[in-house]
Amino acid sequence: MKKWFGIFCFLGIVAWGRTALHAQSWFDVKLWEQGLPNTNGRDGGPERQQDGIYTPEIRVFLPDSAKATGRIILACPGGGYSFIALGHEGYDWAPYFNEMGIAYAVLKYRLPFGHPEVPVSDAQEAIRVIRRHAAAWRINPYDVGIMGSSAGGHLASTVAVKAPFDCRPDFQILFYPVISMELNQTHNGSVYSFIGKEPSHEEQLRYSNERHIRRHMVPPALLLLSGDDTVVPVSNSIKYYTALSQAEVPAAMHIYPTGGHGWGYNSSFACHEQMLADLKAWLEGLDAPDGDALRVACVGNSITDGYGISLSEEHGYPAVLGRKLGNKYRVKNFGVSGHTMLQKGDCPYMKNDVYRWCKEFNPDVVVIKLGTNDSKPQNWKYKDEFMTDAQQMIDELKALPARPDIYLAYPVKAMSSAFDISDSVIVNGVIPMIRRLARKNKLKVIDLHSVFDGHPEWLISDGIHPNDKGAAVIAEEVKKAILENTGNEKK
Numbered sequence: 260m261k262k263w264f265g266i267f268c269f270l271g272i273v274a275w276g277r278t279a280l281h282a283q284s285w286f287d288v289k290l291w292e293q294g295l296p297n298t299n300g301r302d303g304g305p306e307r308q309q310d311g312i313y314t315p316e317i318r319v320f321l322p323d324s325a326k327a328t329g330r331i332i333l334a335c336p337g338g339g340y341s342f343i344a345l346g347h348e349g350y351d352w353a354p355y356f357n358e359m360g361i362a363y364a365v366l367k368y369r370l371p372f373g374h375p376e377v378p379v380s381d382a383q384e385a386i387r388v389i390r391r392h393a394a395a396w397r398i399n400p401y402d403v404g405i406m407g408s409s410a411g412g413h414l415a416s417t418v419a420v421k422a423p424f425d426c427r428p429d430f431q432i433l434f435y436p437v438i439s440m441e442l443n444q445t446h447n448g449s450v451y452s453f454i455g456k457e458p459s460h461e462e463q464l465r466y467s468n469e470r471h472i473r474r475h476m477v478p479p480a481l482l483l484l485s486g487d488d489t490v491v492p493v494s495n496s497i498k499y500y501t502a503l504s505q506a507e508v509p510a511a512m513h514i515y516p517t518g519g520h521g522w523g524y525n526s527s528f529a530c531h532e533q534m535l536a537d538l539k540a541w542l543e544g545l546d547a548p549d550g551d552a553l554r555v556a557c558v559g560n561s562i563t564d565g566y567g568i569s570l571s572e573e574h575g576y577p578a579v580l581g582r583k584l585g586n587k588y589r590v591k592n593f594g595v596s597g598h599t600m601l602q603k604g605d606c607p608y609m610k611n612d613v614y615r616w617c618k619e620f621n622p623d624v625v626v627i628k629l630g631t632n633d634s635k636p637q638n639w640k641y642k643d644e645f646m647t648d649a650q651q652m653i654d655e656l657k658a659l660p661a662r663p664d665i666y667l668a669y670p671v672k673a674m675s676s677a678f679d680i681s682d683s684v685i686v687n688g689v690i691p692m693i694r695r696l697a698r699k700n701k702l703k704v705i706d707l708h709s710v711f712d713g714h715p716e717w718l719i720s721d722g723i724h725p726n727d728k729g730a731a732v733i734a735e736e737v738k739k740a741i742l743e744n745t746g747n748e749k750k
Contacts, residue, residue, distance in 0.1 A: 285353070288392075290315040290384045297380055299372040311342060311372075315381045317364040317388065320353040321396060326360035329399035329550060330542075332432070333385055334365045337409025337521070340378070340452035343367060347523035348408040348434070355524070355535065359542070362398060364389060368414065373455035375466060382418045383426040390425070393550065401589055402547035404430040404478075408523055409491060410449045412436020416468045416499065419478055424619035428478055430545055432538070435484040435520050438495040440466040446491045469498040472506045474564065475572070475592040476616060479509040481541045483534055485518035507565075507572045513537050548589040554661070555580070555590040555741070556622035558608070560632055562671055562733075563594025567719040567726065574727040579734035584741070588624075593617040600629040602648045604638040609652060621661045626705070626737055627652065628668035630693065631723070634684035645692050653700055666740055667697050668705040671733070672712050675722030705740050707733060 295302060295315075306314040317333070336348035343349070349365040356363040368381040386403060393400040405428040407415025412433040419431040439445040440454060440463045454462050464470060480503055482496045496512060503510040515530040522528035557563050557577040565571025565578075571592075572578055581590035593616065598608040608614055608629060617625075629649075633639060656665055669690050673682035690708060697704045710732060711717060717729030725733060 285318050285320045287316050287318050288388060290317070290381060290388060297374065297376055299369055299374045299377045301372060302369050308342075311370045313343060313367050313369055315369050315384075316367050317385050318350065318367070319396070320357055320363045322357040322360050322362055324397065326358075327362065327397050328360040329397060330360070330402045330404070330547070331362035331364060331389060331396070331398050332356055332404045332406050333382070333389065333428070334363065335368065335382060335405065335407040335411035335414045336365065337407070337411040339446060339448045340371055340410045341448065342370075344408070344521070344523065347525050348411065351524040359539065361542070362396060371453050373452070375453050378414055379417055382414055383422050386418070386422070386426040386428060399547055399550040401550060401552060402429055404428055404432060406432040406434075407436060408434040409521060410437050410446070410453075413438060413440075413449060413453070413468065417466065419480070420468050420471050424616055424621075429547065430478045431480045433480065433482045433496070434523070435488055435491055436482065436496060436499070437491050438468050438499040444492065445495055469502045472502040472508065473613070474506045474508075475594070476613070477503065477506065477508045479545065480511075481538065482510070482512040483515075483538065485515045485520070485522070487517055488520045490520035507570060509572060511541055548586045552587055552589040553623040554620060555584070555588050555624040555626070556617050556620055556663075557590065557592050557594060557626050557628070558617060559594040559628035560598050560608075561594065561596035562631065562724055563592060563628055564596045565592070565594065565730070566596050567721070567724040568730055574730060576725070576730040576733040576737070579731050580737055583734055583738045591620055591622075597632055598629070599632045599638050600649050600652070601633050601638050601641050601645055603641040603644060604633060606632065609648070618655065618659060621659055622663045623661045624666070624741060625656050625663045626666045626668060628670070628707070630685065630689040631670040631673065631680055634673075634681045634689060635679045639681075639684055639688065642688055645689070646696060649692070649696050653696065653702070664703075664744060665700070666703045666705055666737070667693050668737070669693060669708040671725060671729070672708045673723055674715050674718060677721045677723050680723055703740055703744060705736055707736060710736055
C-alpha cells in the first residue's frame with residue numbers, strides 16, 4: 260500500500276507540474292546527453308538548487324498548433340550568476356508567448372563559479388538542441404531568439420555576440436541586463452560569480468559585451484529596463500545600445516521611469532502592460548526567412564560591407580539582395596572593409612574572423628567580391644600569389660557540408676585612384692585572373708565592372724564605393740545570377 264501511495268504521490272507531483280504553470284503543457288529536455296563538455300567544479304552529481312547546483316536542461320512550452328508561428332524564444336533567467344530566478348524571469352512568461360503563437364523554452368544552466376565557459380556552453384547547446392528539434396517542434400531554425408534578464412541578460416548577449424553560427428540566435432531580448440564585466444561599472448556580484456573573485460582587467464574586458472559588437476554579425480536587439488534601477492547601472496544598456504547603433508545593428512530600447520530591478524513578468528511592475536505592448540510590437544516587426552531557406556553568404560570588402568551607405572543593414576547590397584530574393588533565401592553580409600584576397604595583403608580576408616564565421620554559416624550559395632584592395636601597390640606586388648590564394652578560398656568553401664554554389668564577381672569599376680586603388684590593375688590583372696579561376700572551377704561570373712562603366716552616379720564622391728543606388732544595382736545583378744542558375748534548387 261505504501262508503495263502505491265508513493266507512486267500516486269509522484270504522479271500527482273508530475274501532473275501538478277504540467278498544470279500549475281498557468282495550465283501550460285511542457286516537457287523537459289536535458290542537455291549534454293553524451294556527457295558534460297566542461298565543469299564548474301561542482302556539477303556532475305544530483306541537482307541541489309539550494310546550493311547552486313543545477314542540471315542543465317530546457318523546459319519547452321509549445322503553443323497550440325493552430326497558432327504556431329514557428330518562432331521560439333529561449334529564456335535565460337537572472338540571479339547574479341549565483342542562483343536562477345526560474346519563476347518570474349522564466350516559466351511565468353510561457354502563456355504570454357504561447358498566446359502569440361511563439362514557442363518558448365527556459366534554460367536551466369549551470370552556474371559558473373568562476374568558470375565563464377560553463378553557462379555559455381549550456382546556452383549555446385540549448386540553441387543547438389532547439390534547432391535539431393526544429394521539425395518535430397514545428398520550429399523555424401532561422402527564427403530562434405534568446406532572452407535574458409539581469410545576469411541572464413549578460414549570458415544571452417554573450418551568446419548573441421560571440422557564439423558560433425550554428426548556435427547564434429536570430430534576435431535578442433534583454434531585460435535590465437548586465438552587459439559589462441568591468442568592476443564598479445556593473446553588478447559586481449555577477450562579475451565575481453562569472454569570472455572569479457580577482458578578475459584581471461583583461462578578463463573583465465573580454466566578457467564586456469559592448470566591446471565586441473561586429474557589423475552584420477550581431478542579431479537585432481530589444482532592451483527593456485527601468486531608469487531607477489539601482490542594482491545594475493542603466494549605463495550597461497545604454498553602452499550596449501550605443502555600440503549596436505554605431506555598428507548599424509537594428510536595436511530598440513525602452514527605459515521606463517520606474518520599476519527598479521528584477522520585475523520580470525510580475526504584474527506589480529507599474530509599466531507591466533506598457534512593457535508587454537512594447538515587446539509584442541517589436542516582435543511583430545521582426546521578419547524571418549522560411550525554415551528551409553537557402554543560405555547566401557556575401558563575401559567581400561568595403562563595397563559588400565556597405566561603406567559610405569547610411570544604414571547599410573537596410574541599403575547595402577546584401578540587405579537589398581535579401582529583399583529581392585524573398586523569404587526563400589537567407590542572405591548574410593560577410594563584407595569587411597579594406598580586405599584583400601591576397602594572404603600577404605595588408606588586410607587578408609581569410610585571416611579575419613569573419614571568414615571563419617562565413618564557413619560556420621555553411622552557405623548554400625557564396626558570392627565572392629574581392630580584388631579591389633588587391634590592386635593597391637603594396638598588395639599587388641604579391642600578384643603572383645593571387646590565383647593560389649583565391650583557389651584556396653574556393654577549395655575551402657567547396658568542401659563545406661552544404662557544397663555551395665560559388666559565384667565570382669568582378670570588382671566594381673574604380674572611377675578614381677582614391678585609397679591607391681588602380682582600375683588599370685583591376686582590368687588588366689585582377690579580372691583576367693578571376694576569369695581563369697572561374698573557367699578552371701566551372702564557376703559563374705558576375706561582371707559588375709562592365710555594369711558600372713559609365714555610371715559615376717552610382718558611386719559616392721570617392722569614385723570607388725557604390726551609393727545606395729549602386730548597391731541596388733549590384734543586388735539586382737547578383738539576384739539574376741542566382742535565379743538563373745537552376746542548380747541552386749537544392750531543397
